[in-house]
Amino acid sequence: MLHDGARNAGTLRGTGIIGVSPHVTTHMNTPSEAAPRPALRELTPLEARVLGVLVEKQHTVPDTYPLSLNSLTSGCNQKTARSPVMSVSEDEVLTTIDGLKRLSLVIEGSSSRVPRFEHNVNRVLGVPSQSVALLATLFLRGPQTAAELRANSARLHSFADISSVESFLDELAENDPPRVVKLPRTPGERESRWMHLLCGEVNISDMPLREGQGGESYSLSEFEALKSEQKRLAHEVAQLRAMVERMAGELGIALDQPPSDA
Known part of the structure; x- marks a missing residue:
């Protein structure tokens, strides 16, 4: 296992191109059919938001999941539990869905007259549901400490303790390619924050300062x-x-x- 410092330095200096391990296969592949998957391009912030909303609503409103375009757009524009707050149209969300469908990250259902959409994150990334819950929380709220992630993801998965959260984060960070990175602590921070890498490498200078760190950013x-x-x-x-x-x-x-x- 790499030390946090070495892993972080390597990730922050990396290309930021996010890929899927060629060794991961789905239940639809037989050993003879398995083939390396193409690299997964970097996601846009709105693509990450759409995936986060789909994962969240799968657990919080299962009766209406998969989501309609209207419900998905409302979830993207939600004012609470979102950072940053967005204001996007249904057309923008639909265009984003088309891009995610080409990556197999979103699936459109065909059993309803109203198109409905569900995520396919766990299969495409080859990660367990616990990791999907953490990634979705990072998609929706941005950088967070392990303690914050445990609290904010409670409705998606109930982690026993903070060390359990850290174990799954470590696995995601050691993935090939890494899916998350542990950010260096900034002045005034007691704990390091984590951030996902599906939108590319993290530029520390772009991260907003937390409350009490010398001014609003x-x-x-x-x-x-x-x-x-x-x-x-x-x-x-x-x-x-x-x-x-x-x-x-x-x-x-x-x-x-x-x-x-x-």
């Missing part, structure tokens, strides 16, 4: 979300101003003149 995706929210608020202000001006015109009030003293 945002990742690029969070910054884009803030800009989108700012544009929405500016549009609402413009609409309100137009409404006030229209009402003032109907009442014969000149908005550009200060009120007269009584």
Whole structure:
């Protein structure tokens, strides 16, 4: 087993290309049919979010799983238990699903008039359900400590203790290629955080600072979300101003003149 420092250094300096071990086969392959799988390309943040939502809802709302496009989009845009918060359309999610289907990571059901989608993460990556629960939690919430992962993944899998979580994380980190990496501790952190590698190598400088680490910081995706929210608020202000001006015109009030003293 590699020491954490050596493993982390190798991962952070790596190419970030995520692949599937050629030695992993599914139950559909016979030994004579087994063939090396093509490397799995890096996922986009939205692809990771879609997979995380599918895994989460499989456990939290099993009666409605597999998910419809509408439910899946709502899960992607959920305000709680998400970091960063996203605002995506059904068209964007559908395009993302098409890409994941080509990677066999998402399967579309055919037993309903409404298309429904389910994940295939465990078979494609060749990892157990416990590891899928941890990966999904990282997809949805970003970097977390082992203790945070245990708490945040409780509805997906009940880990006996933190050491159990760390054992599965170590296995994922030792996978070929690695699926997670243990991040170096930053000033003010008591425990190291873990992050998945399916979207490529982790750039430590892009990681948002945690509370109490000397100021507020945002990742690029969070910054884009803030800009989108700012544009929405500016549009609402413009609409309100137009409404006030229209009402003032109907009442014969000149908005550009200060009120007269009584």
